[in-house]
Amino acid sequence: MTERIRLRPLIVEAAGRLAEAGVGSPMSDAENLAAHVLGTERMRLALIPMVEPEIADRYRALIAQRATRIPLQHLTGTAAMGEIDLAVGPGVFVPRPETELLFAWALAYLATLPHDHTPIVVDLCTGSGALALAIAHARPDAEVHAVELDPDALVWARRNADTRTAAGDTAITVHAADVTDPALLTDLTGRVDLVVANPPYIPEAAILDPEVADHDPHRALFGGPDGLDVIRAMIPTIARLLRQGGATAIEHDDTNGGGVAALLTESDFVDTVEHPDLAGKPRFVVARRHSKP
Numbered sequence: 001m002t003e004r005i006r007l008r009p010l011i012v013e014a015a016g017r018l019a020e021a022g023v024g025s026p027m028s029d030a031e032n033l034a035a036h037v038l039g040t041e042r043m044r045l046a047l048i049p050m051v052e053p054e055i056a057d058r059y060r061a062l063i064a065q066r067a068t069r070i071p072l073q074h075l076t077g078t079a080a081m082g083e084i085d086l087a088v089g090p091g092v093f094v095p096r097p098e099t100e101l102l103f104a105w106a107l108a109y110l111a112t113l114p115h116d117h118t119p120i121v122v123d124l125c126t127g128s129g130a131l132a133l134a135i136a137h138a139r140p141d142a143e144v145h146a147v148e149l150d151p152d153a154l155v156w157a158r159r160n161a162d163t164r165t166a167a168g169d170t171a172i173t174v175h176a177a178d179v180t181d182p183a184l185l186t187d188l189t190g191r192v193d194l195v196v197a198n199p200p201y202i203p204e205a206a207i208l209d210p211e212v213a214d215h216d217p218h219r220a221l222f223g224g225p226d227g228l229d230v231i232r233a234m235i236p237t238i239a240r241l242l243r244q245g246g247a248t249a250i251e252h253d254d255t256n257g258g259g260v261a262a263l264l265t266e267s268d269f270v271d272t273v274e275h276p277d278l279a280g281k282p283r284f285v286v287a288r289r290h291s292k293p
Helices: 007-020 026-038 042-047 053-067 072-076 099-110 130-138 151-166 229-241 257-266
Strands: 078-081 084-087 120-124 143-148 173-176 192-197 242-251 269-276 282-289
Touching: 007 026, 007 053, 026 042, 026 053, 026 072, 053 072, 072 078, 078 099, 078 130, 084 130, 084 151, 099 130, 099 192, 099 242, 099 269, 099 282, 120 130, 120 229, 130 143, 130 151, 143 151, 151 173, 192 229, 229 242, 229 257, 242 257, 257 269, 257 282
Parallel strands: 120 143, 120 192, 143 173, 192 242
Antiparallel strands: 078 084, 242 282, 269 282
8 A cells, every 4th residue: 555645744845845946935835736736725734634645746746836936826727816716827917915905995995885876897907807806796786897908818807707607796898908098988988986907017127026027928017117108098098987986996016106196196086095015015096086066
């Protein structure tokens, strides 16, 4: 009989290998990959003291891949946003935990709206569909639109949208379009309650981890020399779409909080507030379209 292998020392060994490879969260990734191989939750690993040798071999193979800096989410095939999991892989930007804060703000804002109309939400640069689908899951009463230009990302967004609809969530509408197009969603002009956006915002000269530089699509990452090209160009679209008093939340590079806030203020937005991420760095800005008397 083949001898079974103790799981915890296997994970500790794997975490050490990932640390040597420069992975930023070696123990977390080692545990998440173990949970993936075992088909369980990370918090339940302590209930599995021993594994079969073939499981250990599969696990070591995944750790070897992660040590080459292939993103964790590409190996597991999923990334979380809110209460849902999204399919991700080559060709689409992997949602980050920092965006959960923007998502939480969006839900809190939607909760303040009056109940005299169906809330309308637009997600610009949707990528995998993360924000749009997480909002639709949390707010089944909302009408949610997601906009994406990149054909590869659109495949992932539509796949995730179909999966969530099949799971019982309210269907979203995915649009293949440019967020800077003056003709974008003209039927929604002046009707939208909330516009969220996680656009390409990294300055071109930034030095990135291999997981990002080698695996996330560059079109989803870079926003010109100062990181603001896409944001600057889409603010007129946001201003046109929002109803009076409607709000927007835009994620940005940690060097650009003041820059995004200034762009919004210059475009007649009010109540502009900069929000930090989990590490305390500037990460997203919120503002409201001016309510004219």
